[in-house]
Amino acid sequence: MTQKLVIIGAGMASGRVIEHLVENAPGAYDITLFNAEPRGNYNRIMLSPVLSGEKTYDEIVTHDDTFYADNNVTCRFGEKVLKIDRQLKVVEGENGHVPYDKLIFGTGSDPFMIPLPGHDLDGVIAYRDLEDTERMMSLGPDNKCVVIGGGLLGLEAAAGMAARGVDVTVVHIMGHLMERQLDEAAAYLLKKSLESKGISICLKANSKEILGKDGKVKALLLDDGTELPCDLLVMAVGIRPAVALAKEAGLAVGRGIHVDDQMLTSDENVFAVGECVEHDGAIFGLVAPLYDQAKVLAQTLMGETAAFKQKVLSTKLKVTGCDLFSAGDFADGDGREDIVFRDPSRGIYKRLVIENDKLIGAVMYGDTADGNWFFDLIKSGDSIEEMRETLIFGPAYQGGAAVDPLSAVAALPLDAEICGCNGICKGTIVDAIAGGAEDLGAVRVTTKASGSCGTCTGLVEQLLQVTLGDDFQMPAAQSICGCTDLSHEDVRRLIKSQELKSQAAVWQELGWTTPNGCHVCRPAVNFYLLADWPLEYQDDPQSRFVNERKHANIQKDGTFSVVPRMWGGITNPRELRAIADAADKYNVPTVKVTGGQRIDLLGVKSEDLPHIWADLNKAGLVSGHAYSKGLRTVKTCVGTDHCRFGTQDSTGLGIKLEKILWGSWTPHKVKLGVSGCPRNCAEATCKDIGVICVDSGYQIGIAGAAGMDVKETELLCQVPTEEECIEVIVAVTQAYRENAKYLDRIYKWVGKVGLDWVKETIVDDLENCKALVARFELSQSIYRKDPWAEHAQEKAHSYAPLADLTPLAAE
Amino acid sequence: MSWIDIGHIEDVPVRGARLLKTSVGCIAVFRTAEAEVFAASNTCPHKKGPLVEGIVHGQKVTCPLHNWVFDLNTGEAQGADEGRIDTYPVRLDGDRILIDGEAVGQRSAA
Numbered sequence: 001m002t003q004k005l006v007i008i009g010a011g012m013a014s015g016r017v018i019e020h021l022v023e024n025a026p027g028a029y030d031i032t033l034f035n036a037e038p039r040g041n042y043n044r045i046m047l048s049p050v051l052s053g054e055k056t057y058d059e060i061v062t063h064d065d066t067f068y069a070d071n072n073v074t075c076r077f078g079e080k081v082l083k084i085d086r087q088l089k090v091v092e093g094e095n096g097h098v099p100y101d102k103l104i105f106g107t108g109s110d111p112f113m114i115p116l117p118g119h120d121l122d123g124v125i126a127y128r129d130l131e132d133t134e135r136m137m138s139l140g141p142d143n144k145c146v147v148i149g150g151g152l153l154g155l156e157a158a159a160g161m162a163a164r165g166v167d168v169t170v171v172h173i174m175g176h177l178m179e180r181q182l183d184e185a186a187a188y189l190l191k192k193s194l195e196s197k198g199i200s201i202c203l204k205a206n207s208k209e210i211l212g213k214d215g216k217v218k219a220l221l222l223d224d225g226t227e228l229p230c231d232l233l234v235m236a237v238g239i240r241p242a243v244a245l246a247k248e249a250g251l252a253v254g255r256g257i258h259v260d261d262q263m264l265t266s267d268e269n270v271f272a273v274g275e276c277v278e279h280d281g282a283i284f285g286l287v288a289p290l291y292d293q294a295k296v297l298a299q300t301l302m303g304e305t306a307a308f309k310q311k312v313l314s315t316k317l318k319v320t321g322c323d324l325f326s327a328g329d330f331a332d333g334d335g336r337e338d339i340v341f342r343d344p345s346r347g348i349y350k351r352l353v354i355e356n357d358k359l360i361g362a363v364m365y366g367d368t369a370d371g372n373w374f375f376d377l378i379k380s381g382d383s384i385e386e387m388r389e390t391l392i393f394g395p396a397y398q399g400g401a402a403v404d405p406l407s408a409v410a411a412l413p414l415d416a417e418i419c420g421c422n423g424i425c426k427g428t429i430v431d432a433i434a435g436g437a438e439d440l441g442a443v444r445v446t447t448k449a450s451g452s453c454g455t456c457t458g459l460v461e462q463l464l465q466v467t468l469g470d471d472f473q474m475p476a477a478q479s480i481c482g483c484t485d486l487s488h489e490d491v492r493r494l495i496k497s498q499e500l501k502s503q504a505a506v507w508q509e510l511g512w513t514t515p516n517g518c519h520v521c522r523p524a525v526n527f528y529l530l531a532d533w534p535l536e537y538q539d540d541p542q543s544r545f546v547n548e549r550k551h552a553n554i555q556k557d558g559t560f561s562v563v564p565r566m567w568g569g570i571t572n573p574r575e576l577r578a579i580a581d582a583a584d585k586y587n588v589p590t591v592k593v594t595g596g597q598r599i600d601l602l603g604v605k606s607e608d609l610p611h612i613w614a615d616l617n618k619a620g621l622v623s624g625h626a627y628s629k630g631l632r633t634v635k636t637c638v639g640t641d642h643c644r645f646g647t648q649d650s651t652g653l654g655i656k657l658e659k660i661l662w663g664s665w666t667p668h669k670v671k672l673g674v675s676g677c678p679r680n681c682a683e684a685t686c687k688d689i690g691v692i693c694v695d696s697g698y699q700i701g702i703a704g705a706a707g708m709d710v711k712e713t714e715l716l717c718q719v720p721t722e723e724e725c726i727e728v729i730v731a732v733t734q735a736y737r738e739n740a741k742y743l744d745r746i747y748k749w750v751g752k753v754g755l756d757w758v759k760e761t762i763v764d765d766l767e768n769c770k771a772l773v774a775r776f777e778l779s780q781s782i783y784r785k786d787p788w789a790e791h792a793q794e795k796a797h798s799y800a801p802l803a804d805l806t807p808l809a810a811e
Numbered sequence: 812m813s814w815i816d817i818g819h820i821e822d823v824p825v826r827g828a829r830l831l832k833t834s835v836g837c838i839a840v841f842r843t844a845e846a847e848v849f850a851a852s853n854t855c856p857h858k859k860g861p862l863v864e865g866i867v868h869g870q871k872v873t874c875p876l877h878n879w880v881f882d883l884n885t886g887e888a889q890g891a892d893e894g895r896i897d898t899y900p901v902r903l904d905g906d907r908i909l910i911d912g913e914a915v916g917q918r919s920a921a
C-alpha cells in the first residue's frame with residue numbers, strides 16, 4: 001500500500017533520502033517535496049566553485065525536473081510551510097494542505113548572524129544559498145568585501161571573491177584560521193597562501209559595529225578602532241539548525257530537532273535528517289554524516305533495520321591552490337604523540353597524532369594526496385606500530401621502498417664532490433659527459449673520477465644515467481644480498497656519508513626489505529660499521545659467523561679448533577708444555593703444526609672452549625685469530641739472529657708487526673710474511689703483505705695470494721728503516737679496512753683500485769699515510785686485546801647448554 | 812602439555828641461540844630480535860651442522876656449515892634446499908622460557 005510521504009526542505013540530505021527510496025522501493029511512497037528556495041536539490045557544498053567561477057550552477061544541480069517527474073515526486077518549490085498539525089497528520093503550505101503518513105524534516109540550518117549594530121543593513125549577507133552566492137558574484141574588481149569568520153565557509157567565500165578580483169579582507173576572532181580543523185602550523189601556511197592570493201587577513205579581530213550610509217553597508221568597525229571599508233559584508237561565522245517549525249509543532253527540540261539512531265523524532269510518524277537534527281548531543285555541518293543519516297532514514301522507511309553512528313570527520317578546503325586536509329582529533333594531550341614532517345621550501349606540513357599506537361588525527365597542508373589513506377587509518381583504528389617509522393610518508397612507503405639514489409644524485413649541486421680521491425666535482429663530470437664521455441671508462445680517463453679507490457663508481461654511474469637518460473645502460477651492480485638492492489660499495493659510501501652508526505640505522509635508512517638482514521649482509525654491515533665508527537659502534541657477535549663469535553674454528557663434526565698465537569712463529573718450552581697439557585686435559589684428538597708457524601688443537605668441544613683458553617692464558621698464550629677476518633699470522637725466517645745470509649732482523653720485525661696488527665678486523669683474512677733475504681724462506685712473496693729484507697732496507701710487496709688464486713706480490717715500495725716499514729704496512733692495512741668490499745682479499749681490492757692509487761695515497765702522500773696510521777691506532781685502542789681471556793672470564797657460561805633434560809643429568 | 816622451565820629469556824642472546832640437551836637429542840632454543848623464542852632440532856639434515864651456532868635473522872636461522880636456511884616456524888629449509896628440522900612447542904611466560912616436556916621426551920615432572 002502506497003503511503004504518503006511529505007518532505008520539508010530540498011537539501012543535500014533529503015535529496016539523498018529520495019534517491020535511496022526511489023531506487024530501492026519505487027512506488028512504496030507517494031512523495032511530496034516542499035522547498036522554500038524556488039528550486040530543487042543541488043550540491044550546496046559546491047557553491048564555492050560556483051562563486052569562484054570554476055563551476056556553473058547547472059553543474060551542481062543533483063536532481064532536475066526530469067528526475068522528480070520520472071519518480072512521481074510532487075514538487076512544491078518556492079512555497080513555505082506554515083504549520084504542521086500532528087493530530088491530523090497534515091502539512092499546511094502557503095498554497096494548501098498536504099496530508100501525510102510519514103513526515104520528514106529536512107529544514108537544514110540558518111546561517112548565524114551576529115547581532116552587531118548595523119547587521120540589518122543592505123549589503124550584509126550570509127553565505128548559505130545560491131542567492132548569497134549570486135550576490136557575491138555580482139561584485140567586480142573595484143569592490144571591497146569584508147568576510148567575518150575565518151572558518152571553512154568564510155575562507156571559501158573570500159577566496160571565491162578574490163578570484164574575481166574583489167578586494168577581500170577576512171576578519172577572524174581567533175588567533176589562527178580554521179582553528180577547529182587546523183593546528184597553528186598548518187593555519188600559518190594557509191594564511192600565507194591566502195595572502196599571496198591578495199586576501200588580507202586580520203586575526204584576533206573583534207568586530208564592534210557595522211557602519212552604513214543611506215541604509216547600505218559602508219564599513220566594518222573593529223573594537224581597536226580599525227575601520228575596514230566594504231561594499232558587501234559576508235557573515236560566515238556558523239550555522240544553527242532550523243528548528244522553528246519543529247518547535248512550533250511541539251516536537252522535542254534542543255539545539256536541533258532531537259532524533260534517535262533511526263532519525264525518528266519524538267513523534268513516531270515524523271523523522272528529521274541533515275543539519276536540522278541533534279543526535280546524541282551533536283549537530284552536523286559536513287556532508288558525510290548527512291549522507292549516512294539519509295541512508296539510515298531511507299532504510300528505516302523501507303522497514304529495514306539501520307542505525308546512525310557518529311564517525312570521525314575529515315575536512316578539505318575547496319580553495320584552488322590551498323591543499324589542506326584535516327581529520328580526527330589533533331589536540332595535544334597526555335599520552336599523545338606527534339609525528340611531524342615539514343618541507344618549508346615546498347610549503348608542506350604534515351602532522352599525525354598518535355595515541356596507543358593508533359592514528360587519531362591528521363593535519364596536512366600543501367600535499368594532501370595521502371589524506372584519505374590516513375583518514376581510513378583513523379576510522380579503522382588499526383595499530384600503526386609496525387609502520388610507524390615511515391607512516392608520515394604515506395602508503396607508497398609502506399612496502400619498505402628503498403631510497404631512490406638517482407633522485408638524490410640529481411639533486412646534488414654542481415660543486416658537490418663526487419670523487420674524494422681525486423677531488424672531482426659533479427660539474428666536472430657532467431661537463432665530461434656532455435663532451436662525449438658516455439661510459440664509466442671514458443669518464444675515468446677524462447676526469448679520473450672513480451679511477452682510484454672506486455667507492456664512488458656507483459655515484460658516477462648514476463650521474464651518467466641522470467645526464468644521459470635512456471642512452472646510458474647502467475651496468476647491473478650486484479647487490480649485497482636479497483635484503484637490499486644496494487651494492488657493497490653503495491652501502492659503504494652511505495654509511496660514511498649519512499653517518500649511519502648502527503645496524504638498525506642501516507636497515508632503516510637504506511630501506512632493507514627484511515627486518516634484520518640475513519647471514520650474508522649482517523657480517524658485512526657489522527664490519528663496515530666497526531671499521532668506520534670504531535668508537536661509536538659496538539661489535540655485534542650475533543652478526544658474525546660462528547667462528548668469530550666463538551673465537552675458534554668450527555669443524556665438520558661441530559667441534560672446534562684452538563690455535564694459540566705464536567708471535568712471529570717463536571715459542572718456548574713453557575708454552576709448548578702448556579699446549580701439551582691442554583691437549584691431554586681436554587682429550588684433543590689431533591695436534592697439527594700449521595702453515596702459519598703455530599700449533600692447532602683440533603676437535604675441542606664447544607663447552608670446553610673457555611676452560612682450555614683459561615689454561616692457555618695462564619701460560620701467556622692468547623688467541624691466534626686463526627678463525628677471523630683479521631690478522632692471522634706473520635710468518636718469519638730466523639733472519640740475522642742465526643742465518644748466515646740474513647740481512648735484517650726479520651723475526652723481530654715479524655713479531656713487532658704481529659703485536660701491532662693483532663685483533664684488528666679486516667674485510668677478509670690478512671696473512672703476512674717477513675723474509676730476511678731474497679731467498680725468501682718465509683714465502684713472503686705470496687702473502688697479502690710481504691716484506692723482503694735487503695741490505696739497504698725493506699722491500700714491501702702487497703696483493704699476493706696462495707689460495708684459490710696464486711699470485712706473486714707487487715712491489716709497493718722500498719724503505720730504509722724498520723719504522724717506516726711498519727708505518728707503511730699499518731697504513732695499507734687501514735686503507736684496506738676503510739675501502740675494500742667485505743670478503744675481498746687485499747689482492748682483489750688492489751685489483752680494483754690499482755697499485756698506483758695505493759702508491760699515491762700511501763707512499764707518496766705522507767700526511768695521508770700518517771692519518772691512516774692514526775685511525776688504525778684509534779680502532780686498535782678498542783680491538784687490540786685477547787678475546788679468549790674476556791670470554792673465559794665473563795662468558796664461559798654461554799658456551800654450556802642452556803639446560804640439560806637428559807635422564808642421566810636428572811639422576 | 813607439560814611446560815618445563817628451561818631458563819631466562821636473557822640467557823639466550825638476542826638474534827642468537829642456546830643448546831638444550833634432551834632425551835630426544837640436542838635442541839636449539841632460538842631468540843629473534845623480538846621477545847620471541849623458537850625451538851628446533853640442533854642438527855641440520857644436510858651435513859649435521861649445529862644450528863645453535865647459526866646466524867639468526869628474522870624468524871630464520873642459517874646453518875654455519877653450508878648456509879642452509881630454515882624457517883623456525885615450520886622447520887622447512889628455504890630456497891632450493893630440501894629438508895626439514897623438527898620444531899618443538901616453546902613459549903615465554905614473562906621472562907621464563909618454557910618448553911613442552913612431552914614433546915622433548917620428558918615424563919611428567921612428578
